[in-house]
Amino acid sequence: MRNDNQKWAPACGLNRPTVHGENVQLTLPTFSRQTLMSGPVLNGLTLAKQPKAHGWPSIARGEAYALRLRRDRILAINGPALNDGWHEGNGVAVSDMTSGFAALELSGPRAHEILNTGTELDLALPSGTAMR
Numbered sequence: 001m002r003n004d005n006q007k008w009a010p011a012c013g014l015n016r017p018t019v020h021g022e023n024v025q026l027t028l029p030t031f032s033r034q035t036l037m038s039g040p041v042l043n044g045l046t047l048a049k050q051p052k053a054h055g056w057p058s059i060a061r062g063e064a065y066a067l068r069l070r071r072d073r074i075l076a077i078n079g080p081a082l083n084d085g086w087h088e089g090n091g092v093a094v095s096d097m098t099s100g101f102a103a104l105e106l107s108g109p110r111a112h113e114i115l116n117t118g119t120e121l122d123l124a125l126p127s128g129t130a131m132r
Helices: 042-047 113-116
Strands: 019-021 022-027 034-038 065-070 073-077 085-087 092-096 105-107
Touching: 022 113, 042 065, 042 073, 042 092, 105 113
Parallel strands: none
Antiparallel strands: 019 022, 022 105, 034 073, 034 092, 065 073, 085 092
């Protein structure tokens, strides 16, 4: 597998200050590692040492967790260090995306209201993926 990690600068830079608003705050959390895994989700979860992959509107808590991005793709946050490439025994392709993705954390009593100004998110309509 070709290593394209050096083709882009880290997403959004690092150490941005928290933005505070009326009953809401926006932070750009930093992670020690973001690992994209493509292949059978259960096999990726085994590699990531996670019991499940979170979808919408599940809230991922803790230092390490996994997000389900598609039927066959997860993003492991702060998981174990893994070699990029094909993991033959698990049938999973692994890519270090630590500098490739940025996460935004919107919290507070008005968070859902603010998200709904630009999207049609409905807490009553769950999705298997966090991509919603």
